[in-house]
Amino acid sequence: MAANGSNVVSRGAVRFTEEQEALVLKSWAxxxxxxxxxxxxxxxxxxxxxxxxxQLFSFLRNSDVPLEKNPKLKIHAMAVFVMTCEAAAQLRKTGRVTVRDTTIKRLGSTHFKNGVSDAHFEVAKFALLETIKEAVPASMWSPAMKGAWGEAYDHLVAAIKQGMKPAAA
Amino acid sequence: MAANGSNVVSRGAVRFTEEQEALVLKSWAxxxxxxxxxxxxxxxxxxxxxxxxxQLFSFLRNSDVPLEKNPKLKIHAMAVFVMTCEAAAQLRKTGRVTVRDTTIKRLGSTHFKNGVSDAHFEVAKFALLETIKEAVPASMWSPAMKGAWGEAYDHLVAAIKQGMKPAAA
Structure with a gap:
């Protein structure tokens, strides 16, 4: 399926096996x-x-609401989580990271503007994998499932980082 | 506030309760x-x-040995871990972060030179607390013990960061 104007393509074709896709789909379901x-x-x-x-989130910097109860964080967190999982779920079918163009552009510029570092992306990866591990039945979790989600996340971050680069034109 | 030749003092007196000290000593033992x-x-x-x-460690950057088997990492890791725990164990008795002056100066300049970020110090804190949690009997671990080690670590990092600042004189 070709990337049209509304999709963003990470550099090169994405290698994501049928087994990896099955592991992502099974846990995402x-x-x-x-x-x-x-x-x-x-x-x-x-x-x-x-x-x-x-400090990277304006709605946390300027809020007295405890982190656990912040309604804007809940909304934001769900949106990011769903976007991450949907991108992973579609990765093999489309052969690329599929998110709406406006979204990845905004993501790129927002992450760039706020000075998000490699370490932050790594912490988010660790947190994502830990969270999924705790969210699925223990019998379902495996090194292969961890690997599949980890690779899918890496592709998403690569696409965001492309969007973080100053525009070439 | 006088730092003498062999000690480094974190800014202000360190508040570390008898209970916190007991939790650190018990687990360190x-x-x-x-x-x-x-x-x-x-x-x-x-x-x-x-x-x-x-990438922050020269002996990892320039090595083909797998991370788990790198002998220099083992030596370095033990030294850092023991220094961290000894500093925590002495925190209440001395009222300050006690490490040898040469060591904290070297630590400060090394961390500064290598561009260690706040996120890295945070990741190390998380890793330390997770590691101690897994190293002590489950019945011994508690939020209070986590808090005691966390505070001790924060004081150590504050001392290192003081050493990271360019010399005033």
Whole structure:
């Protein structure tokens, strides 16, 4: 399926096997209906590992509401989690990271503007994998499933980082 | 506030309660004889969360030896772990972060030179607490123990960061 004007293509074709796709789809099917809750835990884990990452979010910087109760964080966390999982779920079918063009551009510029570092992307990856591990049945989790989600995440970050580069023109 | 020749003082007196000291001493007594192994796990956890942190260590950058088997990493990890725990164990008695002057100066300049960021210090804190949690009996671990080690670590990092500032004179 060709990337048209509304998709963003990460550099080169994405290698994502049928087995990896199956592992992502199987776990995403279980998590999907609980996205709000799991997404929230994903972000709380990020801030547990790297509390300074809170400074990257305007709605956390300027708020007295405790992190756990911040309604804007809950909404944001769910949106990011669903976007991440949907991109992973479509990765093999499309052969590329598929998110709406406007979104990846905005993501790129926002992450760039806020000075998000490689370490932050790594902490988010760790938090995502830990969160998924805790969200699926213990018997379902495996090194292969961890690898599949990890690779899918890496492709998403590569696409965001492309969007973080200053425009060539 | 006088730092004498052999000690480094973090800004202001360190508040560390008798209960916190007891929690640190109790767990350190259990871990001490296994410092090499636990220190190694501490560093492997850091690199699990933030693989890019490997670039901060010359003996990892220039080595083909797998991370888990690198003998220099094992030695370094044990030294850092023991220093961290000893500083925590002495925190209340001395009222300050006690490490040898030469060491903290070297630590400060090395961390500064290598561009260690707040996020890296946070990842190391998370890794330390996770490692201690897994190293002590489950019945011993508690939020209070986590808090005691976390505070002790924060004081150590504050001392290192003081050493990271360009010399005033």
């Amino acid at each position: 279980i998590m999907k209906n609980d996205s709000a809750h799991i997404g929230h835990r994903f972000f709380l884990k990020i801030f547990e590992v790297a509390p300074s990452a809170r | 259990i871990m001490k004889n296994d410092s090499a192994h636990i220190g190694h796990r501490f560093f492997l956890k850091i690199f699990e969360v933030a693989p890019s942190a490997r």
